[in-house]
Amino acid sequence: MTFIGKSVKRLEDKRFITGKGNYTDDIVLPGMTHGYILRSPYAHARIVRIDTSDAAAMPGVVAIFTGKDIAETGIVGVPTGWQVNFRSGDTMKEPPHPLLVSDKALHVGDGIAIVIAESREQAKDAADSIDVEYEVLPAVANPAKAAQPGAPLVHDIAPGNVAFDWELGNPRAEVDAALAASHHITEMDIVNQRLVPNAIEPRAAIGHYEDAYDKYTLYTTSQNPHLTRLLMCAFVLGIPEHKVRVVAPDVGGGFGSKIFHYAEEALVTWCSRRLKRPVKWVADRSESFITDAHGRDHVTRAQMGFDKDGRVTALKVSTYANLGAYLSTFAPAVPTYLHGTLMQGLYTTPKINVEVFGMFTHTVAVDAYRGAGRPEATYVLERLMDTAALEMNMDPAELRRINFIPPFDGVNQPGYQTQVALQYDSGNYDAVLDRALEMVGYEDFRKEQEAARKEGRLLGIGFSTYIEACGIAPSAVVGALGARAGLYESAQVRVQPTGKVSVYTGAHSHGQGHETTFAQVVADRLGISLEDVEIVHGDSEAVAFGMGTYGSRSLAVGGSAIVKSLDKVLEKGAKIAAHKLEAAVEDLEYTGGRWTVKGSDKSIGFGDVALTAYVPHDYPQGVEPGLDFSSFYDPANFTYPFGAHVAIVEVDAETGKVSLKRFIAVDDVGNVINPMIVEGQIHGGLAQGIGQALLEGAIYDDEGQLLNGSYMDYAMPRADDLPSFEVDRKVTPCPHNPLGVKGAGEAGCIGSTPAVVNAVMDALRPFGIKKDLEMPLTPERVWRAMQG
Amino acid sequence: MPVRIQVTVNGKQYTSEVEARDLLVYYLRDSLRLTGAHVGCDTSSCGACTVLIDGQAAKSCTVLAVQADGCSITTVEGMGAPDSLHPLQEGFREHHGLQCGFCTPGMIMVAADLLQRNPDPSEMDIRHALEGNFCRCTGYHNIVRSVQYAAEKMKEHTKINAA
Numbered sequence: 001m002t003f004i005g006k007s008v009k010r011l012e013d014k015r016f017i018t019g020k021g022n023y024t025d026d027i028v029l030p031g032m033t034h035g036y037i038l039r040s041p042y043a044h045a046r047i048v049r050i051d052t053s054d055a056a057a058m059p060g061v062v063a064i065f066t067g068k069d070i071a072e073t074g075i076v077g078v079p080t081g082w083q084v085n086f087r088s089g090d091t092m093k094e095p096p097h098p099l100l101v102s103d104k105a106l107h108v109g110d111g112i113a114i115v116i117a118e119s120r121e122q123a124k125d126a127a128d129s130i131d132v133e134y135e136v137l138p139a140v141a142n143p144a145k146a147a148q149p150g151a152p153l154v155h156d157i158a159p160g161n162v163a164f165d166w167e168l169g170n171p172r173a174e175v176d177a178a179l180a181a182s183h184h185i186t187e188m189d190i191v192n193q194r195l196v197p198n199a200i201e202p203r204a205a206i207g208h209y210e211d212a213y214d215k216y217t218l219y220t221t222s223q224n225p226h227l228t229r230l231l232m233c234a235f236v237l238g239i240p241e242h243k244v245r246v247v248a249p250d251v252g253g254g255f256g257s258k259i260f261h262y263a264e265e266a267l268v269t270w271c272s273r274r275l276k277r278p279v280k281w282v283a284d285r286s287e288s289f290i291t292d293a294h295g296r297d298h299v300t301r302a303q304m305g306f307d308k309d310g311r312v313t314a315l316k317v318s319t320y321a322n323l324g325a326y327l328s329t330f331a332p333a334v335p336t337y338l339h340g341t342l343m344q345g346l347y348t349t350p351k352i353n354v355e356v357f358g359m360f361t362h363t364v365a366v367d368a369y370r371g372a373g374r375p376e377a378t379y380v381l382e383r384l385m386d387t388a389a390l391e392m393n394m395d396p397a398e399l400r401r402i403n404f405i406p407p408f409d410g411v412n413q414p415g416y417q418t419q420v421a422l423q424y425d426s427g428n429y430d431a432v433l434d435r436a437l438e439m440v441g442y443e444d445f446r447k448e449q450e451a452a453r454k455e456g457r458l459l460g461i462g463f464s465t466y467i468e469a470c471g472i473a474p475s476a477v478v479g480a481l482g483a484r485a486g487l488y489e490s491a492q493v494r495v496q497p498t499g500k501v502s503v504y505t506g507a508h509s510h511g512q513g514h515e516t517t518f519a520q521v522v523a524d525r526l527g528i529s530l531e532d533v534e535i536v537h538g539d540s541e542a543v544a545f546g547m548g549t550y551g552s553r554s555l556a557v558g559g560s561a562i563v564k565s566l567d568k569v570l571e572k573g574a575k576i577a578a579h580k581l582e583a584a585v586e587d588l589e590y591t592g593g594r595w596t597v598k599g600s601d602k603s604i605g606f607g608d609v610a611l612t613a614y615v616p617h618d619y620p621q622g623v624e625p626g627l628d629f630s631s632f633y634d635p636a637n638f639t640y641p642f643g644a645h646v647a648i649v650e651v652d653a654e655t656g657k658v659s660l661k662r663f664i665a666v667d668d669v670g671n672v673i674n675p676m677i678v679e680g681q682i683h684g685g686l687a688q689g690i691g692q693a694l695l696e697g698a699i700y701d702d703e704g705q706l707l708n709g710s711y712m713d714y715a716m717p718r719a720d721d722l723p724s725f726e727v728d729r730k731v732t733p734c735p736h737n738p739l740g741v742k743g744a745g746e747a748g749c750i751g752s753t754p755a756v757v758n759a760v761m762d763a764l765r766p767f768g769i770k771k772d773l774e775m776p777l778t779p780e781r782v783w784r785a786m787q788g
Numbered sequence: 789m790p791v792r793i794q795v796t797v798n799g800k801q802y803t804s805e806v807e808a809r810d811l812l813v814y815y816l817r818d819s820l821r822l823t824g825a826h827v828g829c830d831t832s833s834c835g836a837c838t839v840l841i842d843g844q845a846a847k848s849c850t851v852l853a854v855q856a857d858g859c860s861i862t863t864v865e866g867m868g869a870p871d872s873l874h875p876l877q878e879g880f881r882e883h884h885g886l887q888c889g890f891c892t893p894g895m896i897m898v899a900a901d902l903l904q905r906n907p908d909p910s911e912m913d914i915r916h917a918l919e920g921n922f923c924r925c926t927g928y929h930n931i932v933r934s935v936q937y938a939a940e941k942m943k944e945h946t947k948i949n950a951a
Contacts, residue, residue, distance in 0.1 A: 009881055016889025017877040019824020019864035023890065026823040121809070200828045200836055200924050201890040252826070252890025253924050285829035511887030511925045680884045680930055687927030711833030711922070719918035719928040724911065748927075 043704020109290025182305030201252020224548030295369020460763025506546015552743025685748020798866030
């Protein structure tokens with residue numbers, strides 16, 4: 001009986017397709033009140049006066065709290081989880097991030113007051129009647145502008161709006177020398193625009209304090225319930241952790257934006273204690289746009305040097321990364337350790353230097369969004385590659401290939417040590433590119449393109465060969481890099497007396513299908529049926545501890561923790577089986593859910609051993625009853641999936657509209673447990689990456705107003721914007737975790753964006769456009785570029 | 789001021805008092821506790837709240853509860869139960885047409901509307917029909933396959949019934 005590698009239909013689907021999912025907003029508690037948060041309409045404003053008296057007298061209003069009420073209790077605000085110091089050794093500038101502001105609003109959407117009422121409508125009505133007098137101050141939204149002398153200051157403690165500056169790789173002087181000695185240098189100014197994650201379920205939270213037990217329950221739309229509990233208890237509210245249960249029930253998508261501990265989670269918890277009633281807050285979509293952490297927002301200058309044969313000689317990158325007004329949970333790590341460290345790409349570049357300035361601006365916080373740093377790095381590298389190929393009149397696929405790191409499996413050949421701190425685990429980069437070229441029919445396409453150009457049709461092909469670092473991450477490594485937490489995962493495997501198995505994982509599923517994939521791993525290892533396994537996640541009261549789901553880590557780290565516990569179950573089970581079979585443990589083998597004495601027909605099933613463990617009448621000496629093990633798995637390294645993506649586009653010569661005709665993705669994510677689910681993850685990532693290339697982008701004006709903060713204004717891909725995808729896989733197992741898996745959640749999003757942009761630039765080749773076109777490549781931008 | 793309405797939801801009649809400003813989606817979710825219809829936006833753009841009103845797909849966040857007075861409404865809960873799935877629900881499971889599941893009820897309802905009007909849709913017909921509904925997880929690829937599966941399944945049913 002084997003389940004690994006099979007496209008098992010998802011076990012969790014039935015509740016979702018019948019409307020019986022249990023999302024945070026579906027939860028109704030007795031006596032529940034509704035909170036609505038009044039938010040600043042200005043990006044930078046002093047709060048001169050707040051008058052809540054009219055609002056407090058309105059129907060249904062239970063209470064109104066302002067930032068002052070919270071500050072008076074000594075609560076400072078939500079912390080960040082990473083510390084990235086200045087190159088000089090100076091400490092990162094870390095201003096407080098209050099739950100509600102009391103003196104100054106620092107971005108549109110900063111919380112001013114919370115109204116709690118009997119109904120959501122009453123709370124909204126009353127919030128409209130709060131009178132706030134603002135003194136509007138000058139604002140800055142763009143990270144490069146924030147660095148200019150005289151730019152409005154976001155925090156007094158951060159001169160020049162710099163939170164940290166950071167550098168990695170070979171000494172800058174060495175890189176400059178290598179560039180100077182190069183045959184050709186490709187230099188680009190690249191903007192990786194700000195994106196809004198836009199999980200379709202808006203964030204929501206319910207705080208529930210029960211005075212009879214002196215206990216709190218927080219229901220929240222989180223990818224990361226245990227870390228939320230730790231941060232909220234220890235660093236925000238100062239309440240004992242054992243008095244708080246955090247539940248992340250069904251969660252409607254996250255993409256990074258639900259990793260972080262948000263102010264509203266602490267706020268409803270605090271309010272519930274004050275009122276001794278449950279308090280529910282659900283974001284409107286407009287509110288999500290101005291309070292969920294955004295992603296990307298880099299302004300980069302990059303130079304890549306080449307020798308006369310096209311081999312990369314050096315790479316120098318300088319990036320202004322927008323962090324927003326406050327440091328969100330992972331924010332300092334994203335443009336540094338998840339971005340600068342990826343600048344080796346798949347290439348043998350001998351000299352690399354990258355510097356990053358973390359910038360405060362009057363915008364909502366920027367943090368991890370699907371791919372988190374790695375898409376930005378890949379975009380820089382892959383745009384440089386295609387532009388260089390064009391400038392040197394080389395084939396873009398060939399230019400990549402001659403620079404590839406040769407294949408290595410991490411077992412017989414060592415891992416590849418990069419110039420930027422990482423050691424890649426295993427890779428075979430030619431294999432994915434070969435397969436992608438074969439699928440696309442490269443030579444035929446070039447002929448078709450040539451013929452089309454003669455007819456005035458603009459076809460283009462674009463490549464992207466990417467690597468990413470996921471399965472985050474070894475605790476000691478991330479600790480040395482500034483993480484304030486470890487990044488292991490926990491798993492408990494509880495074998496019930498009847499041989500049914502409950503698994504408690506610290507990973508959290510919000511679409512990834514853990515309830516199926518993890519069950520496949522368990523059923524396979526134990527030789528039992530899938531129906532005999534349940535996967536429990538998302539409840540701090542059920543699961544001992546966890547670090548949550550992000551960075552494509554669930555299977556590589558969480559799955560490995562499960563395997564560790566399964567191995568302990570089998571080890572103890574063998575002792576019980578040996579006793580029952582009157583044989584030595586060494587003489588047993590375990591297959592198909594049974595321990596058998598080798599070379600005999602004597603055997604005992606898993607269920608009988610489980611029952612014996614809980615009814616230990618005839619039992620081995622010195623063995624404890626029960627069959628229940630917990631493990632923590634701390635990975636030995638990151639994992640490094642990679643792939644080759646190819647886009648084919650047609651640009652309408654009259655209107656500049658880009659149509660994506662084909663998208664080919666060949667990814668190598670290591671071993672695969674459930675191909676159906678992995679393909680689904682790739683598809684979703686592709687859509688988001690293509691969305692960035694062609695449609696999406698948060699637009700802030702110079703006053704810090706988000707101009708497209710609604711689904712009517714922010715263009716996300718719809719069904720008729722995308723083609724069906726052509727995906728395939730290669731398998732280079734991860735050498736350092738027991739499942740050989742690498743992670744698939746972000747790959748699609750990392751590889752696809754530059755492939756699409758490169759395809760558009762290829763289509764526009766007859767126009768000789770020199771300047772890089774800024775994403776998203778809207779018809780207007782493309783049309784203007786064609787006009788010269 | 790409360791207003792009395794009479795609606796049929798998933799074949800069952802309800803008489804309820806609602807506020808004039810109550811949206812249909814909140815009536816379904818809060819009063820009838822049918823939480824399959826989800827609220828994903830405030831601009832009628834995401835389609836997570838889609839239900840059938842007198843057989844036609846409608847975004848229930850853009851309809852007042854009082855406007856539904858006298859109407860027959862089908863929500864995802866009325867399509868099929870876990871042990872008796874509608875071909876569309878089956879299709880979403882067979883073809884991995886859902887990940888987080890939040891947009892799924894709306895997708896199923898809008899696809900039901902499509903297949904009533906067009907039992908044999910092309911891929912582009914399906915993509916156009918779904919373009920009022922956002923999914924951020926699947927890239928739509930497998931949602932299209934799910935609807936194609938249901939269309940086939942429902943055509944077979946029709947053939948069997950006709951025979």
